[in-house]
Every structure is written in C-alpha cells, then in structure tokens.
Amino acid sequence: MTPKPTEPSVTGPLSGEDTVRSARLQGKRAAMVTFSCYPFDPRPRRAIAALRQAGMSLDLVCLADGKSPRHEKEEGLQIVRLPIVHYRGGALSYFYQYSAFILLSAYILAKRSLASRYDLVYVNNMPDILVASALVPKALGAKVILDLHDPMPELMATIYGVPENSGAVRLLRWLEKWSIARAHLILTVNIACKRIFSSRSCPAEKVGVIMNTPDERIFQFQPAGDSRALTKAEPKPFVIMYHGSLVERNGLDVAVEALARLRTTVPNAELRVYGPSTPFLDRVLEQARQKDLETCVRHMGPKSLEELAPEIRSCDVGVIPNHRNAFTDINTPSRLFEFLALGKPVIAPRTPGIQDYFDADSLLFFEAGDAGGLTKKLEEVHADPHGAAEIARRGQEVYLAHRWSMERQKLIGYVSQLLKEAPCRV
Numbered sequence: 482m483t484p485k486p487t488e489p490s491v492t493g494p495l496s497g498e499d500t501v502r503s504a505r506l507q508g509k510r511a512a513m514v515t516f517s518c519y520p521f522d523p524r525p526r527r528a529i530a531a532l533r534q535a536g537m538s539l540d541l542v543c544l545a546d547g548k549s550p551r552h553e554k555e556e557g558l559q560i561v562r563l564p565i566v567h568y569r570g571g572a573l574s575y576f577y578q579y580s581a582f583i584l585l586s587a588y589i590l591a592k593r594s595l596a597s598r599y600d601l602v603y604v605n606n607m608p609d610i611l612v613a614s615a616l617v618p619k620a621l622g623a624k625v626i627l628d629l630h631d632p633m634p635e636l637m638a639t640i641y642g643v644p645e646n647s648g649a650v651r652l653l654r655w656l657e658k659w660s661i662a663r664a665h666l667i668l669t670v671n672i673a674c675k676r677i678f679s680s681r682s683c684p685a686e687k688v689g690v691i692m693n694t695p696d697e698r699i700f701q702f703q704p705a706g707d708s709r710a711l712t713k714a715e716p717k718p719f720v721i722m723y724h725g726s727l728v729e730r731n732g733l734d735v736a737v738e739a740l741a742r743l744r745t746t747v748p749n750a751e752l753r754v755y756g757p758s759t760p761f762l763d764r765v766l767e768q769a770r771q772k773d774l775e776t777c778v779r780h781m782g783p784k785s786l787e788e789l790a791p792e793i794r795s796c797d798v799g800v801i802p803n804h805r806n807a808f809t810d811i812n813t814p815s816r817l818f819e820f821l822a823l824g825k826p827v828i829a830p831r832t833p834g835i836q837d838y839f840d841a842d843s844l845l846f847f848e849a850g851d852a853g854g855l856t857k858k859l860e861e862v863h864a865d866p867h868g869a870a871e872i873a874r875r876g877q878e879v880y881l882a883h884r885w886s887m888e889r890q891k892l893i894g895y896v897s898q899l900l901k902e903a904p905c906r907v
Contacts, residue, residue: 505897507536511601512593512623514586514614516579518546519560523786523815524630524670524693525605531889532896533557537601540593542586542614561589579608591617599623600900609633609653609660616663624899627664628691632677632811633657639730639808658682666899668892673811673834691892693815694885695822699786702884703794703824705873717749718777719863722796722825724755724789725816727762730809732802734765738852739802739859741772747863750777755792757783793820798862798869799827805849810834817844821880826869828858838883843876845869 511532515525519541529539538557545551545562553560563585565578590602594617602615603626615625634653638645661667661678667688669675679685723736733754740752752774754762762780769778784792793799799820803809811834820827829835830849845862847854862869 504536505901506532506893509537509600509900510539510597511537511603512540512542512590512599512615512618513603513605514542514590514611515544515605516582516607516611517544517605518549519543519562521546521785522605523696524628527696527885527889528603528628528691528892529558531892532603535893535896540590540599542589544582575608579610583608583611583614586611587614587616590614594618594621594623601626601896603628604664606630606660607633607636609657612660612663619663624666625664626666626668626896626899627660628668629657629661629674629678630670631808632674635677635807635811639806640728645807654681661687666895668895671811671813671834672837673813677811689891689895691888691895692813692818692883694818694880694883694888695815696786697822697885700790700793700819700822702822702877702881705821705824705826705877706867706870718751719747719749720796720798721750721752721859722755722793722799722820723752723802724784724792724819725814727754727756727759727765729761730804730806732804732809732850733762734768735804735850735852735855736800736802737765737769737772737774737778739800739855740778741774742852742856743859744774744777746860750859750863752778753792753796754778754780755782755784755789789819790823793823793825796825797866798859799825800855800859801827801829802855803830803832803849805830805832809849813838818880818883821873821876822884824870824873824877826862826866826873827876828855828862838879839876843872843879845872 513525513529515522517525520526529541532539541558541560543562545564549562551562563582565582598621599618600623602618602623604612604615605628612625612627619625634650634657637653638650643649661682667678667683668691669678669688670693671690675688675690678688723733725731727733736752740750743750766780769775801814801817810832813834817827817829826845828845828847831846832849845858847858
C-alpha cells in the first residue's frame with residue numbers, strides 16, 4: 482500500500498539536510514508555554530527535545546504537578562512550574578484556572594524578555610488565548626508559534642453538549658480567530674484540524690501539520706507479523722487494551738459492552754484499561770459489575786509512556802472505541818500510532834480524522850459508538866491473528882511515513898524558516 486501523502490510545508494520548501502536547518506537554530510533563545518505538566522504531556526515534551534537538540538535554549542512555563550520542583554534547570558532548559566491546580570469542572574473553574582495561568586505566564590515572559598529578548602515564543606493550546614502571554618516578547622521582536630492541539634469550539638461543544646450555534650461556541654470561535662491572528666505560524670495535529678482552522682480563522686498557508694506520533698526511543702519499532710508480536714506473554718487471556726483519557730467521548734463504555742458480547746464466543750477475553758481514575762471510569766466499572774465482567778475488566782491505573790510500551794507489547798489488540806461527536810470526528814489519536822509502532826493490530830472508528838491517513842487495507846474499522854461492530858472486529862482478530870497482523874503491517878507503512886523522526890524534521894524546518902531573518906539577540 483502506498484501511504485497517503487504527508488502535509489506539505491506551509492512556510493516554503495524545506496530544502497537542505499536536517500543538520501543544516503538545525504544549524505540555523507544554534508544559540509537561538511525561545512520560551513514555551515503550556516497549560517499542562519512537564520514532562521507528562523507528550524507533544525510539548527517532544528517539541529522541547531527537538532528544539533534543544535537543534536541548539537536552542539528554552540524557558541518553559543507550565544503547571545506544577547505537586548511533585549516536581551517549582552524551578553528546575555537542565556542543560557538548555559529552565560522550567561518554571563506555576564502552582565495552579567488543574568481540575569475538570571464547570572466553565573467558571575476553567576475561566577479561573579486559565580486566567581490565572583495566562584496572567585502569571587505573561588508576567589514571567591515579559592520580565593525575562595526585557596532582560597534578554599526571545600527569538601521565539603512557542604505557545605500550546607488549550608486555551609487558544611494563552612497566546613496573549615507572548616504579546617510583550619512579540620512586541621520586542623520574537624516570532625510566535627501557536628500550536629493548536631485541539632479545536633476548542635468542537636471540544637467544548639462535545640464536553641458540555643451545547644449546540645454549535647450557541648453563544649459559548651461562537652465566543653470560542655472568535656477567540657480562536659483572535660488568537661491565531663496574534664501568531665506568525667500555526668501548528669496543528671492533523672489534516673482535519675488544518676481544514677477547520679483554515680476554513681474559519683486564517684489562510685491555509687499559515688497552518689502547518691505536526692502529527693502526534695510517538696517518541697521512537699520509547700516506542701521502538703517492532704514489525705507486525707514478527708513472531709514476538711504474535712506471541713502472548715501467557716497462553717491466556719485474549720488481551721484487549723485501552724489507554725488514554727477516561728472520559729465519555731472516548732467510549733470506554735462501548736468497549737465494555739463489546740467485551741460482554743465477545744465473551745459469549747471468546748470466554749477468555751479480557752479488557753485492560755490504563756489511565757487515571759475519573760467519575761466516568763467509576764460508572765463504567767459499575768456497568769462492568771452489572772454485566773458480571775468485574776474479573777475481566779481490569780483498571781491498571783495511570784502509566785508513563787515508558788511504562789505503557791511493554792504493556793502494549795503484551796496485548797493482542799488495541800481499541801479506540803470512541804463515540805461519534807464533533808471532536809472525535811476530527812481526531813487522529815496518537816494511541817493508534819503507539820499500537821502500530823509496536824506491531825499490534827488496532828481497531829478504530831471510521832471517522833474523517835483517521836480516514837485522512839488510513840483506509841480499510843491498513844486499519845480495522847468499526848462505526849463509532851457501535852458496540853456490535855466493535856465486537857465483530859474483535860472476533861476477527863481472535864479468529865485470524867495473522868490476517869490482523871497483515872493489516873497492521875500495512876498500517877505501519879502509514880505510521881513510518883509520519884514517524885516522529887520525520888515529524889521532527891518538519892518541526893525544525895518550520896522553526897528554522899520562521900527565524901531565518903531573525904538574528905539572535907543578547
């Protein structure tokens with residue numbers, strides 16, 4: 482199978498070797514802002530590593546996790562962790578958390594840029610308006626990248642169940658457009674998100690795509706069909722794996738319903754769930770108890786990326802059991818690539834954000850939210866593991882075209898092009 486084409490450069494052709502582009506960034510000074518904990522959020526973590534490897538020094542402003550030091554210094558990286566507790570709640574709680582973080586990060590960047598100016602400020606959403614923290618460095622000459630991990634209007638409409646034409650969603654669209662206008666370059670996670678942003682907030686040439694593919698040092702490639710990939714660590718059970726955020730839109734309840742049906746034909750099937758506990762997980766585990774599945778739905782707790790890799794190697798199949806909504810329609814889950822990198826078949830919903838990259842020859846599809854359809858695909862994998870491995874092998878061709886070493890080169894190219902005419906300042 483020929484992989485679907487990768488997204489072209491938005492800042493001109495990325496000519497020359499990666500080392501040449503990296504050389505342009507030697508000695509450049511950057512700041513990064515992210516409303517998440519470092520090093521636990523994979524996308525900022527990968528971007529930081531790429532920029533440091535290219536010779537840039539970075540100041541990072543992020544959330545405190547309650548365990549790591551408030552101030553930390555590594556070679557080429559200074560970290561400030563702000564003591565703002567991030568918790569899921571209503572609109573007012575998000576407003577408080579975001580406002581406090583924006584004000585503090587804006588103050589820190591303004592103070593530091595006045596002392597020694599930045600060449601680049603790299604802002605990660607959510608929220609989009611976090612780009613306001615870069616206004617002073619931008620006024621002093623810094624280039625600004627806004628990395629839109631998620632489109633906030635679609636995500637908030639999904640979380641709160643509000644219509645797309647509601648006042649809250651319209652406000653978020655306006656904030657998205659305002660925020661994008663404050664940046665020199667927009668990065669996002671897939672083609673579907675690029676279509677959304679370029680259709681309502683900016684020209685397509687302002688948006689680049691850096692996909693959320695896994696760190697190859699952690700998820701070391703293992704060819705599908707390799708005997709190691711098809712051999713279970715133990716003769717039983719048939720292990721189905723889910724990992725990620727345990728929220729309703731991601732459909733763990735669909736996976737449990739599919740497991741209940743699967744157990745009639747595959748009685749040794751087991752679902753292993755990885756991720757921090759949430760109220761939704763509690764409801765799903767109660768659902769499992771009511772279906773007499775408490776011994777075969779196992780919550781394994783949260784795991785680091787390093788801990789997840791061996792867990793994936795020991796499973797038989799990965800599932801992405803999403804419900805269908807405005808957000809999951811455009812999502813291309815990084816979990817999909819983590820399974821493929823380690824040679825595992827994966828069952829995923831037939832949605833635009835995934836079909837932009839995969840077809841029926843390279844991925845096992847079911848209709849989003851359809852537990853019966855998911856059950857049938859699980860039965861196929863169990864009955865014909867070698868056939869499932871062949872589909873996974875073709876899926877790996879798509880993964881290899883977008884593996885992080887390739888996406889990293891694109892990221893360095895975007896930053897190098899953006900800073901090409903911005904000399905390092907002291």
